[in-house]
Amino acid sequence: xxxxxxxxxxxxxxxxxxxxxxxxxxxxxxxxxxxxxxxxxxxxxxxxxxxxxxxxxxxxxxxxxxxxxxxxxxxxxxxxxxxxxxxxxxxxxxxxxxxxxxxxxxxxxxxxxxxxxxxxxxxxxxxxxxxxxxxxxxxxxxxxxxxxxxxxxxxxxxxxxxxxxxxxxxxxxxxxxxxxxxxxxxxx
Numbered sequence: 001x002x003x004x005x006x007x008x009x010x011x012x013x014x015x016x017x018x019x020x021x022x023x024x025x026x027x028x029x030x031x032x033x034x035x036x037x038x039x040x041x042x043x044x045x046x047x048x049x050x051x052x053x054x055x056x057x058x059x060x061x062x063x064x065x066x067x068x069x070x071x072x073x074x075x076x077x078x079x080x081x082x083x084x085x086x087x088x089x090x091x092x093x094x095x096x097x098x099x100x101x102x103x104x105x106x107x108x109x110x111x112x113x114x115x116x117x118x119x120x121x122x123x124x125x126x127x128x129x130x131x132x133x134x135x136x137x138x139x140x141x142x143x144x145x146x147x148x149x150x151x152x153x154x155x156x157x158x159x160x161x162x163x164x165x166x167x168x169x170x171x172x173x174x175x176x177x178x179x180x181x182x183x184x185x186x187x188x
Contacts (some may be wrong), residue, residue: 010123016051017043019064026061026100031107034061058108058118062125065104068095069125074132081139082180089135089176091158097171100165109165130157137183144188152186155179 021042025034034057040047054060072095075087093099112119133153137145145152156179163169 011145014043014045015053018045018053018060019067022057022060023064023100023104026103026107031057031061031100034107036060056111056115056118058111058115059106059121061100062108062118062121065101066125066128068101069129074135077139081136082184084139085136085183086176086180088133088155089179090173092133093171093173093175096160096164106164126157132136133157140187146186146188152183155182155186 022034022039024034025038025042029038036050036057037047039057040050040058043050050060054063072091075084078084096105108118108122113120130153133156134149137149137152139168142149159175159179160171163171163175169175
């Protein structure tokens with residue numbers, strides 16, 4: 001006799017279902033329409049289960065996005081730091097420009113202005129990507145920069161965020177090439 005356990009599901013399957021549901025709903029309906037109630041319904045769990053693991057829709061989506069981002073770590077060093085950086089930027093920009101990543105990033109950024117806990121979570125997510133970019137830049141040599149590497153990281157990701165927010169230009173291979181020119185000019 002197969003019977004489902006009574007009570008609230010706390011399994012890894014429920015956790016996975018919630019993350020998948022949040023991403024699917026964000027793609028289908030957009031970040032602004034996403035609610036914890038809708039995530040729970042789509043995942044087939046109670047709202048209490050969702051709230052047990054995450055306090056907000058942004059927190060759910062940042063975890064889901066973090067899993068996707070983990071697949072895009074720093075590429076192995078090939079001995080050609082420019083090629084390595086190009087590959088890293090191409091992958092990062094492609095992820096940032098694709099659904100639902102853009103909606104999630106911009107939606108969470110907007111919510112984070114009013115939610116200090118979500119702002120901390122977002123900074124943690126961004127810190128991981130920043131650290132990977134700094135690692136890529138240091139392949140050139142840590143001491144060969146006209147400005148601190150952290151400033152180069154700000155310039156690179158600043159260009160990406162600015163384009164995502166204002167949609168005045170694409171985030172993709174062309175941005176990678178433009179950023180590589182700027183990065184090269186900042187080498188001592």
